[in-house]
Amino acid sequence: MDAPTAFTSDQESRAHDAQHHSLRLWLRLLSCTTHIEDHVRQRLRHKFGTSLPRFDLLAQLERHPKGITMGELSRRLMVSGGNVTALVDQLQAEAAVQRHHAPDDRRSIRVTLTPAGRRQFARMAREHEEWVMELFDQVEPERLRQLFELLGELKHSVRQRAGVLDQE
Template identity: 60%
Template sequence: MGIATDMEVRARDDHHASLRLWLRLLSCTTRIEDTVRQRLRETFGITLPRFDLMAQLEREPQGLSMGELSRRMMVTGGNVTTIVDQLENEQLVQRQTQAGDRRSFTVSLTPAGRKAFSAMAREHEEWVVDMLSSLSERQQEQLYKLLGNLKRGLHQPSNQETP
C-alpha cells in the first residue's frame, strides 16, 4: 500500500524555499490520500475513482451522461465505462436510455447507491476531520485561503514567457 513516501526528506538547504514547500505539500497530501484510499478499501471495498464517481452522481440527482462524467472526472471515456459497468453490476448506479438521443445514457445513483454512498461519505468525512484535527479552526481557514490563492494561480498555466 505504501502510506506515503516522505518526499520532504529530499529537501536540502541549498534548495529554494518553494521547493521545500512543494515537497511538504506533496508529503502531507500523499499521506492523507493513501490513508483514505486504504480505509475505503478495507472498510467498504471500494476504490477512490469509484467513490469519486458516486460523489459526482450524488451531486446531480437527475443524473449525468457518460461524457459529462468523463469531463468532470478528467478521465477518458473508456475508464468511465469500466467504472460504471462495475457499479452497475453491484446495482449502485443505473444507466437509463435517453429519449431524443439513443446514443446516450443518463447515469444516476440507485436508491441502494444513494444509501451506500451516504454511509461511505459520512465515514470518509470523519477520517478527514480527524486527520486535519491537529490544526485549529482558524488555521484551517488560513490554509484554505492560501490554497485558494495557489489554486487560482495555477488556473492560468502561468507560462508567462518572461519578456
Template identity: 50%
Template sequence: MQRTPDLESRTVPEDHQDLRLWLRLLTCCNLIEGEIRSRLRTEFETTLPRFDLMAQLLRVPGGMKMSELSQHMMVTNGNITGITDQLEKEGLVERVKVASDRRSSLIRLTTKGKRTFKKMAKLHEEWIRSMFGGLSEQTRSALFEALGELKAMTRPKLSGRS
C-alpha cells in the first residue's frame, strides 16, 4: 500500500529552512492529531471536538456558557451548539438556565459525562505518552522550550488579526 505524501515531503532542499520547519511542524501536528482522532473514533465512537468540549467542561465543574466554550475552543458558537446537542442527547452534558439571565444557559458535564470523559482522558494520556515516549527526556524538554519560544514570538503578531 502506497502512503500519501505528507506536507513536508513536498519540499525540496532549495526551499528555505523556515518553510521546511513550518511544514515539518504542521506534518507532525497532523500525524499526531490524526492518530488521536482515529483512536477516539475506534475506542469510544467519539470525535476530537466532542472530547475537547468535555475536557473544557471538566475543568469548570459549575459549567460554561456557549460563548465561553467557543472562545476556549476557538470555534464558532454554532459548532459548540451542534456538539452540545449531541452530547446532551447521550446524557453526557446538561444545560442549566442562568437565574440572572434567562436567555443564557450553562453547559456542564453530567455524572455520566464525567465518568465517560475520565475513561477517555486516561487512555488519551497513555496514547500521548506512547507517541512521545520514543524521544529522550532531553529531546522532549528541548522541543518544549523551542516551541515555547516560537509561541511567545508568534502570539503578539497574530493577536492583532481577526
C-alpha cells in the first residue's frame, strides 16, 4: 500500500491483481473526495453556517424550478424519508424553501426554493465553485477533462453493478 506509482505486474494471478488494483483505485478515490469534502464542508460551515447535505438539497431544488416531491428528494439524495423531512423543516424555518400540497394527489408535497433561498444558494454555489477550482488548479485542464470522462465510465459501471437509480 506504499508504492505511489501506477499498477505494476508481478507473478500474482490476474484476478488477484485486479482486486488489489481496484482496491487501490477505490482508496485513492476516497482519499481525494474526503479531502475536498472536508475543505468544502468547513468553508460552508464557517462562511454560510450550512452543511453539505443542506447544500445538496438546495442544489436539487435549483435544478427543478417547478419543485420536487419529498420522495423524489429522498431518492435523489439517497437518504431516508424521515431525514428529508428534517432537512426540509430546517430550510423552511430559514425561509429558504417552501412546501406546496400537490393539487392532484393530496398526499404528495412539492418543495420549491423561495426567491431568498435561490439567491442564497447562488451565492454559495459561486463560492463553492471557486473553492473547488482552486483545489484543482495544479492539474492541467486537459487532464481534468480526461478525469471527468473516466469518472463518467466508472460511475456507469458502479451504477449498473450497485443497481442505483441515480440523479444528474
